[in-house]
Amino acid sequence: MRGQPLITAYIALGANLGDREKNIRAAVTELAATEGIDVVRMSSILENPSVGGPAGSPPFLNAAVKIGTSLGSHALLHRLLEIETQLGRTRREKWEPRLIDLDLLLFGDQIISSQELVVPHPLMHERRFVLQPLAEIAPDAVHPVLQMTIAGLLEGLTEK
Numbered sequence: 001m002r003g004q005p006l007i008t009a010y011i012a013l014g015a016n017l018g019d020r021e022k023n024i025r026a027a028v029t030e031l032a033a034t035e036g037i038d039v040v041r042m043s044s045i046l047e048n049p050s051v052g053g054p055a056g057s058p059p060f061l062n063a064a065v066k067i068g069t070s071l072g073s074h075a076l077l078h079r080l081l082e083i084e085t086q087l088g089r090t091r092r093e094k095w096e097p098r099l100i101d102l103d104l105l106l107f108g109d110q111i112i113s114s115q116e117l118v119v120p121h122p123l124m125h126e127r128r129f130v131l132q133p134l135a136e137i138a139p140d141a142v143h144p145v146l147q148m149t150i151a152g153l154l155e156g157l158t159e160k
Contacts, residue, residue: 006038006068007108009076010138012121012130013063014101020061021045023087023100028065030083037079038068043133050097051129057097064105064133073107077117080104105134109144120145125153 011031015023024045032039043064050057069076080102087100105121112119120143124130131154134141139151146153 006070007110008040009067009069009073009107010105010134010141011065011067011080012101012103012105012124012134013065014060014103014129015099016050016058016060017097017099018088024061024063026087027083027100027102028063030086031065031067031079034079036069036071037076039065040068041066041137043136046129046133048129051127054097060129062129062133064130064137066137073104073110073112073119074114074117076107077104103130105130106141106143109142111144126157128154128157131157 013024013027015021028039028042031037045061045063048060048062050060071079084100084102089099089101103121104117104119105124107119110119121130124134125143125146131150135150135154139149141150142148143150143153148156
């Protein structure tokens with residue numbers, strides 16, 4: 001990745017089907033093996049109840065990773081989707097149980113709004129299962145729209 005400036009980005013990982021921890025660790029391994037991506041730090045893996053999905057959905061394991069990347073935001077998104085597919089994810093309905101879920105949370109301090117990608121992730125500030133692992137590895141990262149730190153967003157959350 002010599003010569004290209006690295007952008008710091010944060011990715012949320014979740015899984016509630018199959019060997020959840022193995023799926024999350026396999027996704028991180030795939031990220032680390034991707035040219036143009038350096039995995040800098042990974043949070044603990046935390047268990048959380050399923051939110052927003054069909055009733056009775058199994059609980060999730062969630063984590064977050066900090067990466068340095070020379071990829072553009074859309075190229076990174078496409079790589080995340082490729083990794084999900086490689087690990088067996090299929091998409092049928094929104095918020096269904098899944099083997100792996102990779103969400104681009106923050107991409108530097110950029111605000112991106114395209115048909116394909118919205119960054120910062122539009123629901124991250126409302127979700128404890130995203131903010132808690134993210135705050136572990138990046139408490140001082142700033143949400144570029146809300147202008148609050150991740151630790152501040154987590155602190156301000158009501159139970160969810």
